[in-house]
Amino acid sequence: MDKTQLLGSVAAIGLLSAGMAGAETVNVFNWSDYITDEVLEQFTEETGITVNYDVYDSNDTLEARLLAGSSGFDVVVPTATFLQRQIAAGVYQPLNRDLLPNWENMDPELMAAAANHDPDNEHATIYMWGTTGIGYNIDMVAERLGEDFEVDTWDMIFDPEIAGQLADCGISWLDSPADMFPAAFAWMGLDPQSTDPDDFEAAAEMMSGVRDTVRYFHSSQYISDLANGETCVAVGWSGDVLQAADRAAEAGQGVNVWYAIPREGAMQWFDMLGIPVDAPNPENAHAFIDFIMRPEISAAITNYVWFPNANAASWEMVEEEIFNDPAIFPTEEVSETLFTGVTYDSRTDRTVTRLWTRVRTGQ
Amino acid sequence: MSAGNALTRSVPWRGTAWAMGKLGLSGRTLVIAIPMLWLLVFFLAPFFVLGRISLAEAIIARPPFTPLFDRAPDGSLEIIASLENFRFLIEDALYRNAYLSSIRIALVATIFALLIGYPIAYYIARAPEPRRTILLLMVILPFWTSFLLRVYAWMGFLRSNGVINNTLISLGIIDAPLRMLQTDFAVYIGIVYTYLPFMILPLYANLTKLDGALLEASSDLGASPMVTFFTITLPLSLPGIVAGSMLVFIPAIGEYVIPALLGGPDTLMIGRVLWDEFFSSRDWPVASAVAIVMLFLVVAPIMWLQSIQNRRGMD
Structure with a gap:
């Protein structure tokens, strides 16, 4: 409960500051229980961009809002299978790799698996998988x-x-x-x-x-x-x-x-970070996604939510008991059955x- | 016309009234225009949007349905509309069952709300003044907390290791926890609990107006309290019963939150089906068709109740 309350207050603070003229914001719509508040706080501290963080618990909820248009969100996290259909409906803008220097940290094999749903990973990067x-x-x-x-x-x-x-x-x-x-x-x-x-x-x-x-x-x-x-x-x-x-x-x-x-x-599924075409703050969205792809940030999230990330450079920073747990990072043998x-x-x-x-x- | 006449008599309004008169508008029209405009913008317009979507076909696009007007291959404008979605609703028994089940659940809940609410309303209406205000406040007070929170509180009461089960087990009345959450029983509790004030308040308003002299007369003529209640109090409070029942029945039919949180997997209600069509199937046209059919199904019983009330009014 603590976590949801914290998230709630983060969102409330975000909304308040969103009302102020000229304040830089990024509107993030993510799954519930899927991030640690420290990460959001650190992002705001470093960039001065306020995070309006809102949550859902099903791809259907997200998709309905995206398809209705003008969702107002800058960053959303659909599962790759849903992402594929939403790309077909014209929901996402291509990512600007120049604004994403941390892209190189991503594991090529996992990104290739995700590319089955989004050729060349043009529209999204992996947030977490599981x-x-x-x-x-x-x-x-x-x-x-x-x-x-x-x-x-x-x-x-x-x-x-x-x-x-x-x-x-x-x-x-x-x-x-x-x-x-x-x-x-x-x-x-x-x-x-x-x-x-x-x-x-x-x-x-x-x-x-x-x-x-x-x-x-x-x-x-x-x-x-x-x-x-x-x-x-x-x-x-x-x-x-x-x-x-x-x-x-x-x-x-x-x-x-x-x-x-x-x-x-x-x-095996992949939750993907994407930016809707009508995102009000696309540059801040890129900044947020690049921030998530930093090795220490990806590691911090994985350590907290216990979902594996696809950020190969972060793995040495993931707690050993998590990285070595086959329930979280499946063994080679189990991976074959996925x-x-x-x-x-x-x-x-x-x-x-x-x-x-x-x-x-x-x- | 009396409102208009009153306006022309007051000096500062004379000019306005004269201008309105020229335009064929009276003060009454103006007063009615505001609620009419409200209904037009917030009820009729959305209803037409819904109707238009219900005639479309679901596609993968944004928004996810076919446009009403489209260019045909030869360049002419064509209208895409079909009643296919309504046919789909009729053919699949799911929707019929969902409608019937919603009506059944709403009806049972309304009856229970009436059986519980009537004595409460009666008691409040008969209570002496200072206490009456406090009792009324107690009925209204729960509204000051969020409806969602109160439903969640019920989950805490009803769950297997919740308050009720733990108390019963510690008292030795039952050995194993009773399964209450995620059942129709929990849905009934949720609906009756949530909508009870809507039943009590109109009943209370009606029962306070009850003329005590009628009851005294009945008693003087030798009728027992029971007979008095059934021959005088109950028939006279019928408008209150109808009003309260409608206020409970109508929102209960379309209820989504209560069955979603308290109901079991087999609790079939139309609100849930609507959600599925809209969110899971992404089929906005079918969802719109379901909503339109539901509107008519709900309007029918209301008109029926209204006609009963009107007939009573004429007697």
């Missing part, structure tokens, strides 16, 4: 499935028998079909990047079959619920689950949370949303 896997309460799961059960499997949520045993302590899924369908495909042995309507139909059928074991579908609530033992299994984004683990450890209530990357394969997301066309999108509604509501 995987979609399973967060779990170590003790509650062991109590129900036995100490020896290997948790790195989608069986935890998709196998009716196993999920059924866990349902009473609370399972939550991401309310995000773009994450859930590929996970279902991976578990069913289908191509996780499939766009075949029959595959979606089959996956929806499968997920509807275990829907009764799901307590709720939400994309940020699970962080606090896992941390305070309200739920015991959550499909979640790596760093968010690890933040829950961190909060649980801090609270000292005997709740132990950890994160597993399912061995059947999990989605897959990237695909951008669906309009027709597929509608099918996916409709099927997802059916899964979620039983309608």
Whole structure:
């Protein structure tokens, strides 16, 4: 809670100063729980540019505001699959590399992976990346499935028998079909990047079959619920689950949370820093993005949010326990099993949303 | 016309009134013009924008729907509009179920709000003066904190290791926590709690006007308090009941926040479906069509209630 309150006050101060004539500002729209306040303060201290920081918890929210136009934001952080479609809709301006000297710090391999969605990384750079896997309460799961059960499997949520045993302590899924369908495909042995309507139909059928074991579908609530033992299994984004683990450890209530990357394969995603075409302060936006790409700043954010960055020069400054944690920076071996997301066309999108509604509501 | 006449009689207004008279405007027109303008700008205009989007088709662009006018290949101007989205709503059972489920939830919540609100309103209306003000204040007071915060507070009460469950467990009444959050039950609690003041206040306003002499007469003629209530108080308070019920029912149908925060995955309400169409499918045209259909579905019961009230007024 402290963090959100702080963010709130940062935003409030930002808004106040935005009202003052001539004040330099940059309007940043980022995911919730995804930065440390020190970074924002340091940026303002060094550049004199005030940061108006606002947050969302789903790509859909961001996209709706971008597509409506005149969002007023200078820097936004869409996931690469969403970025691709938004580029097609003409939402972003090309980045001016001359204003981004820290670009050279970025890891070429990861940037190449992101370039699948944005050729030549013309419009965006990687902010953080991560995987979609399973967060779990170590003790509650062991109590129900036995100490020896290997948790790195989608069986935890998709196998009716196993999920059924866990349902009473609370399972939550991401309310995000773009994450859930590929996970279902991976578990069913289908191509996780499939766009075949029959595959979606089959996956929806499968997920509807275990829907009764799901307590709720939400994309940020699970962080606090896992941390305070309200739920015991959550499909979640790596760093968010690890933040829950961190909060649980801090609270000292005997709740132990950890994160597993399912061995059947999990989605690797990239959150990208981009600048909308109608950004009111594009130069300040470049300054902000370049600031984030500084090795020590990237490292500070990773150390705080527990999501891996793509800033190769920063890795030696990332805390060892984080850099060596395979749940955060996956091992080579695990990396092989990861897959990237695909951008669906309009027709597929509608099918996916409709099927997802059916899964979620039983309608 | 009386307003206009009053204006012409007052000296400083004479010139203005004369000019308005020349233009065929009376003072009354002017007074009505302001709310009319308000409705035009903030209701009718957005409604037409919504209607226009509902006839378009979703595309990947900014904004994400087809323009109303477009150049055809031969250079002529063509209008792109179709009722396809409305057909889509009719064909897919999801929307029908969502509408019905919203109406059902709103209706049940309204009935509970009435059953709880009526005795409270009655008690306040019958209370002696200094206490009455305090009681009224207690009804209004929760409005001074954010609605969202109050819904979150309910989450704290209802969750598995929340206040209610922990109390019941420590008292030994239950062994395992009751599942209350993320159920329809929680949605009903949320709606009834949030909208209860909207039920109480019109009822209170109505019940304070109740003529005590009628009750005395009834009692003098030998009617029991029960009979008096059902034959005198209740029928006379019907306008209050209708007003309160409408104030609860109408916003409850389109409620999004309460089912999103307190409801379970299978709590199907139209506000949620609208959100999905708008945000997840990026289908603004279908979302607009859903909103328009909902508007008509909500207007129908209101007109019905209004007609009941009018009929009673004429009796």
